[in-house]
Amino acid sequence: FIELFAGIGGFRVALAALGGRCVFASEVDPFARGSYAANHCGERPAGDITQIDASSVPAHDVLAAGFPCQPFSFSGKRGGLGDPRGALFLEIVRLARAHQPKALLLENVRGLESHDGGRTLAIILRELEGCGYCARHAVIDAVGLLPQQRARVFIVALRADVRQQYDFPRLPR
Secondary structure, eight states, rough: OOOEOOTTTHHHHHHHTTTTOOEBBBOHHHOHHHHHHHHHHTOOBBBGGGSOOGGGSSOSSSSOOOOTTTOOOSOOOOGGGSSGGGGGHHHHHHHHHHOSSSEEEEEEEEEHHGGGGHHHHHHHHHHHHHEEEEEEEEEEEEGGTTSSSEEEEEEEEEEETTEEEEEOOOOOO
């Protein structure tokens, strides 16, 4: 798997625990990159994904990304895909087109679901479908696992030729 907008490596922790092997990670923030390296045996993620040629990213089965949430958050200006940070979603599309991994696992704030009356999420799902994926989303709140409300939008996109059914988990409340 690869991990884009890796932060300190949250997707890596989960996917490695399931037996996955991280072959590439990218994170632009220098402090997060340092924490990532400290958390993952000194492995430092590559920098700005916009500056990385898709051909230099190793082959992978799963692309995981918690793409920037500020443009979709209720607490921000809600600039959406027009905000340069929101447009970074297109980097996921660029790599998905180039590598065609079997699955994409994406995460963002709950505000993504309602942003611009739901049109932003519809555009995101259409973009993924245009790359050859069957994409579904769900809002999952980890309140049953964490001492806080933590509702997030998760998008699972399976390549159209992958004949598996995916059901979102039901977490305890």
